[in-house]
Amino acid sequence: MKISKEKFGQAFDALVAEYQIIAPVSDANGIAFKGVKSFSEVKQDYLNSKLPPKAFFFPQHEKLMSYKKEGKDVTVKSELKVDNTVLFGIRPCDAKGMQLLDMVFKNDQYTDPYYFERRDKSVIIGVACNKIAPTCFCSSFGLSPAGSEGSDIFLIDLGDSYDVEVITEKGKAVAARFEELSELSADEQALVDKIKDAETSSKVDVSTTTSKLDKMFNNPYWDTLQEKCIGCNVCSFSCPTCHCFDISEEVRKNEGTRVRTWDACMAPLFTLHGSGHNPRDNKKARWRQRMMHKFNYFVHNNGSMSCVGCGRCIKGCPVNMDIRQVIDGANKAELVVE
């Protein structure tokens, strides 16, 4: 079924009354996901945002609680107010990325209430990629530029209209406002099929990577591959599946807030003990951790790789590290006796 962009825009604008709406807009830094009030503000022709939309569930800086000290006493307060939210224009890689983050923020023992309060109150409207960037490599992971996994409603842009697929119950509640849905013409169906069949031109073979890495912890491969890395962390901060964070305190006189902020396993202080001992005190160990975590440990724990091929780390890297080459290099590395 399809909906004209005019009708879709009307439904979108009507949603503003009940939902906070987040959508891609053009700003000084390129494309960013931001709050919008009208469909006319939305950038429709875009590859993807510079930063992943994970920040709407896992903000870069977030208050966990606040406290007030009076003499020897303390009062602790925690409030979490979350609006119902629609995220529009999420690309398939990022929608899948959120599903992978779900596996992190809920484990066999704990559920993160801040993350899931936001996640549960949000509806994801995914939009297929009609254009594919040279850094895109989602097809490597069995995903596709028109994959609907992780979206509640999935749209394919047909020019004047959208092809609409309603996937979840949450999606249904929003799609109920879509008016004058009609059948696709033969030409439109052909276009939909073409977009659905598309693959990223860049791909990396990950079929044997996990089992290869099982035997590579002490491999000399790690010795040199990271030499040019300057440890800036842009790869982690722009990654839709990276989730490491720090917890710290912001204090003013007798009042304070406990906050969590994005952190990265690539940061030297990340694992520094109070004693001064640091289990991952060199770049080699930290690069190995990043790769092992995404392509080995995460697979053993969750049955899936923790990379969706969005290519942001490749685009953002100031020294041209390319995760595709790193995977490829691991695939080809000679095994040594461990």
Place this chain on the structure above:
Amino acid sequence: MQLNPYIPITMKLVKNLVETEDKLINTFTLEFLNKQDEENFKYMPGQFAELSAYGHGEAPFGIATSPTEPGILKFSVAKVGCVSNALHLMEEGTMVGVRGPMGNYYPLEKFKGKNVVIIGGGFAFTTLRSLAKYMLDDKHRGDYGDITVIYGARNPGLLLYKEELAEWENNPNINLITTIDRPAEGWTKHVGFIPSITEQIAPSSVDTYAVVCGPPAMIKFTLPVLEKLNFTPESIYTSLEMRMKCGLGICGRCNIGTEYVCKDGPVFSMAQLKELPNEY
């Protein structure tokens, strides 16, 4: 555990005791403010908690009390950083935050019907004290065979829990061996490093589990001794330390291989550690 695992309960610091002669380790006794908090804080020896010194931050410490000691929690903490320093300076009566209990614990079910050898060095003795105290309790003592404790420090003044050690000396339910690195005036017990004292004492490995905690050098040289005594990797346990933040297996900081030390550990058998990258 409460609904939001990031929010600490409030406990009162009732005693801030300088534990060692060098004044670098204090033992904090915290009191539960109400029955409900205590009810929700069901723990076992080997588990840890995140202590909040409000205004300074939060850090993880092993619980030194045993669940057989109601009403309180104790932590023996070395002064090394921002939070531990703030705790050391804290006036008695001050409220602190506590999140926990966290992590797994010593496999006391497996230990049932077996002998247990506890080997500790320096201030890594805290959760080992909890373990010994638990097994020595009247309700539990019958569940275990011989309990041997080999505990060492650089000098007598650095031993933790001196009064309790004196009690254990005369307690027929426990075989306590204390040692210091070099001879000291007035010291009549063992002198020597933990590995060589362990070799001298030569605890039998038959039907016996060993629990070893201490500085890396001590562990490194004690393990071969235990191996010589025919302890298998499956029968030796230790507790790992890693930098932690959330304590919930989410923030990524304490990740080693497939494990998160905060939720899958901190207690691991040597057999388990052999399967993990040596990154701790």
